[in-house]
Amino acid sequence: MRLGLGEVIDTLDRDAALAIGPELGEIFVAAFGSYGEEPADADRFATEQLPTHADREDFRLVAARLDGRVVGFAYGFTGRRGQWWPDRIAEAVSAELADEWIGGHFEVVELAVHPDAQRNGLGTALMTALMSGLPHEKALLTTYSDDRPAPRLYRRLGWQVLVPDLGWGSALYGLDRGVPVAR
Numbered sequence: 001m002r003l004g005l006g007e008v009i010d011t012l013d014r015d016a017a018l019a020i021g022p023e024l025g026e027i028f029v030a031a032f033g034s035y036g037e038e039p040a041d042a043d044r045f046a047t048e049q050l051p052t053h054a055d056r057e058d059f060r061l062v063a064a065r066l067d068g069r070v071v072g073f074a075y076g077f078t079g080r081r082g083q084w085w086p087d088r089i090a091e092a093v094s095a096e097l098a099d100e101w102i103g104g105h106f107e108v109v110e111l112a113v114h115p116d117a118q119r120n121g122l123g124t125a126l127m128t129a130l131m132s133g134l135p136h137e138k139a140l141l142t143t144y145s146d147d148r149p150a151p152r153l154y155r156r157l158g159w160q161v162l163v164p165d166l167g168w169g170s171a172l173y174g175l176d177r178g179v180p181v182a183r
């Protein structure tokens with residue numbers, strides 16, 4: 001997808017995403033640096049988090065390039081009960097909410113845009129590209145429970161606040177896409 005002058009969004013599969021893992025790690029740390037991520041977390045992202053998640057069902061990563069350089073990304077996969085994040089969320093919410101939303105959902109794990117490239121619409125374009133054409137009826141993510149760019153962006157894109165505060169400073173957001181799921 002070509003956005004504007006020199007801006008492109010690509011959808012990457014497992015191997016293509018892992019091939020640019022170190023670049024993504026640098027963006028991760030630059031984007032989350034003011035929220036507490038340390039420079040060493042770039043390596044942890046590239047060598048632990050991303051390889052683990054890249055093997056998950058329906059893994060999809062979208063990367064934004066500006067003049068050929070990666071400046072942002074988002075990724076997710078199909079979440080299942082028995083995995084750490086869905087089970088942790090299920091314990092923190094009502095049984096009714098868990099039954100309706102958790103398991104077989106598309107799980108948005110990360111969204112990050114380098115600070116130099118923020119406030120140009122790239123975060124919005126990345127989330128739109130990530131969700132485009134997915135067969136999942138439900139999608140889930142956690143984000144900050146206070147007022148920041150990320151929660152504002154999700155709400156603008158139609159995500160609803162399912163739980164405003166899960167107890168650790170995160171809110172649970174859901175997107176009911178209303179698509180019949182054959183799986």
Ligand SMILES: CC(C)(COP(=O)(O)OP(=O)(O)OC[C@H]1O[C@@H](n2cnc3c(N)ncnc32)[C@H](O)[C@@H]1OP(=O)(O)O)[C@@H](O)C(=O)NCCC(=O)NCCS
Binds near residue numbers: 125150153
């Ligand atoms: C959240 C994040 C990905 C948003 O990326 P982004 O590329 O800046 O996103 P957008 O440009 O689409 O939108 C951000 C803001 O810029 C504004 N904007 C977009 N295009 C603009 C333009 N051409 N001129 C002026 N403002 C613009 C949007 O209206 C929005 O404003 P708001 O924050 O006041 O609501 C980025 O801030 C980030 O990486 N944050 C740190 C990591 C993080 O929080 N990730 C999510 C964890 S759940």
